[in-house]
Amino acid sequence: MKQKVIALFTVVFAVCAAFAQDYDVLVAGGGPAGIGAAYTAAKRGAKVLLLEKNGRLGGAAIQAHVGPLLGGVKSPITQTICSRLYKGGVDFQKLDLLAWDLLQEAGAEVLLHSYVLEPLMEGKRVTGLKVQCREGPRNITAKVVIDATGDGVVAAAAGVPFEIGRKEDGLTQPMSIMFTIDGIAPGKRVGCGSEEAARQFKIQGKSWETIVQEEIAAGALPPEVGVIRLYGATVPTMNIVNATQVNKLNGTKSADLTKAEITCRKQAFQVLDVVRRHLAGYEKAYISGMPAVIGVRETRRFEGVARLEKADCLAGRKRDDAIVHSANFCIDIHNPAGAGQAAQQETFVTGEAERVRPYDIPYGALVPKEVDGLLLSGRCISAAHEALASCRVMRIAMATGVGAGAAAAYAVQNNIELRDVPPQKLKLLEENGK
Numbered sequence: 001m002k003q004k005v006i007a008l009f010t011v012v013f014a015v016c017a018a019f020a021q022d023y024d025v026l027v028a029g030g031g032p033a034g035i036g037a038a039y040t041a042a043k044r045g046a047k048v049l050l051l052e053k054n055g056r057l058g059g060a061a062i063q064a065h066v067g068p069l070l071g072g073v074k075s076p077i078t079q080t081i082c083s084r085l086y087k088g089g090v091d092f093q094k095l096d097l098l099a100w101d102l103l104q105e106a107g108a109e110v111l112l113h114s115y116v117l118e119p120l121m122e123g124k125r126v127t128g129l130k131v132q133c134r135e136g137p138r139n140i141t142a143k144v145v146i147d148a149t150g151d152g153v154v155a156a157a158a159g160v161p162f163e164i165g166r167k168e169d170g171l172t173q174p175m176s177i178m179f180t181i182d183g184i185a186p187g188k189r190v191g192c193g194s195e196e197a198a199r200q201f202k203i204q205g206k207s208w209e210t211i212v213q214e215e216i217a218a219g220a221l222p223p224e225v226g227v228i229r230l231y232g233a234t235v236p237t238m239n240i241v242n243a244t245q246v247n248k249l250n251g252t253k254s255a256d257l258t259k260a261e262i263t264c265r266k267q268a269f270q271v272l273d274v275v276r277r278h279l280a281g282y283e284k285a286y287i288s289g290m291p292a293v294i295g296v297r298e299t300r301r302f303e304g305v306a307r308l309e310k311a312d313c314l315a316g317r318k319r320d321d322a323i324v325h326s327a328n329f330c331i332d333i334h335n336p337a338g339a340g341q342a343a344q345q346e347t348f349v350t351g352e353a354e355r356v357r358p359y360d361i362p363y364g365a366l367v368p369k370e371v372d373g374l375l376l377s378g379r380c381i382s383a384a385h386e387a388l389a390s391c392r393v394m395r396i397a398m399a400t401g402v403g404a405g406a407a408a409a410y411a412v413q414n415n416i417e418l419r420d421v422p423p424q425k426l427k428l429l430e431e432n433g434k
């Protein structure tokens with residue numbers, strides 16, 4: 001018995017010791033960008049550890065019930081990951097486990113419940129991360145750190161300059177709680193996922209948009225809930241609902257997040273009431289899934305060596321220094337100041353988001369100015385407010401992670417600075433890129 005206890009302690013000690021070792025690449029955050037980064041860097045031979053503060057991988061999709069998977073991109077690696085993770089849509093119950101299996105197969109280590117506090121720094125170089133593990137704070141060193149925290153927690157603490165919000169007033173896109181409703185009568189589920197769809201979908205001659213506006217006028221809904229978007233889900237009697245929102249709050253501040261959580265959770269029940277009263281087959285609908293945290297669309301956008309501009313997206317700019325090829329999603333700005341979508345744009349009259357042409361994202365948008373040893377990925381890359389409104393969606397966010405993972409592995413293996421990595425040599429248009 002005594003020997004078994006000693007053996008068990010030896011194994012536990014060995015596992016702990018392994019985590020205390022240096023890594024080639026540390027990935028902070030386990031959302032689409034972090035998964036893409038850890039998978040690609042590990043597949044390319046780097047020793048990788050991904051750190052996630054919560055108990056599940058998947059990022060906003062898992063924590064904030066965000067779906068469907070949006071955005072186009074020319075990236076066979078992203079395609080491979082997506083085909084494993086999002087089979088038939090975003091499955092909120094399974095996505096994290098599928099991601100876990102994928103990362104295990106790739107050879108990346110993962111630590112959940114590990115909150116990244118700040119970078120370890122030597123001058124202007126990031127040399128690792130200070131992490132709050134459940135057992136206490138721990139310093140973990142690495143040759144490269146990839147910030148995939150969405151909010152850019154590492155980059156901000158490393159002193160990389162950033163902007164928040166749109167140029168004129170610093171307001172960001174609103175935060176929202178997406179939730180699921182179930183209990184819809186079989187065959188009665190409504191699909192109505194955009195402003196345009198809300199205008200087209202009619203109940204006894206009246207559009208869904210008009211019905212929602214009348215409910216706002218009657219005080220049953222707050223004015224910020226300008227549209228109730230109903231998406232399909234993996235279960236046929238279920239909708240994912242995208243309707244709640246709060247404006248003029250900052251997703252990097254606890255007091256603002258607290259206000260946002262409570263406001264949107266209350267809105268969700270108001271939305272349920274409207275849906276039950278107006279949609280046939282929804283009389284017994286109920287909220288089946290309220291996410292753990294609110295969805296944050298936009299916070300810090302860091303200063304990189306290069307920046308993705310709105311004009312690049314509209315013109316479909318192609319580049320020699322591309323790290324993401326042919327990204328494709330409209331400039332989807334949810335109104336920072338009130339209800340609706342695509343405010344401040346010429347097309348606001350019709351509520352339609354501006355279309356883009358498939359554009360490339362430059363590698364420099366992942367390389368922070370002045371700080372070494374660090375790459376940006378996901379929704380905190382260097383991009384203008386309008387450009388981020390396109391490249392923030394999950395498939396494109398993941399592709400930036402894939403690019404960061406490939407660049408990190410290349411820098412480690414060739415013993416060069418991240419800013420000297422030639423993106424043309426990363427073979428990102430090949431499946432394995434080896």
Ligand SMILES: Cc1cc2nc3c(=O)[nH]c(=O)nc-3n(C[C@H](O)[C@H](O)[C@H](O)COP(=O)(O)OP(=O)(O)OC[C@H]3O[C@@H](n4cnc5c(N)ncnc54)[C@H](O)[C@@H]3O)c2cc1C
Nearest residue numbers: 029031032033053059060067070116150295296378379394
């Ligand atoms: C309401 C809403 C609706 C949306 N709708 C869609 C949609 O329909 N389709 C679509 O494709 N996209 C949609 N998006 C956009 C998309 O979800 C995000 O932009 C995308 O998930 C960004 O990916 P990411 O990996 O950069 O960040 P995230 O998905 O936010 O992942 C970041 C991860 O880092 C972790 N993390 C953060 N801080 C720390 C820390 N200090 N230590 C350790 N871990 C940390 C977080 O827990 C999280 O797991 C929506 C977003 C919102 C908010």
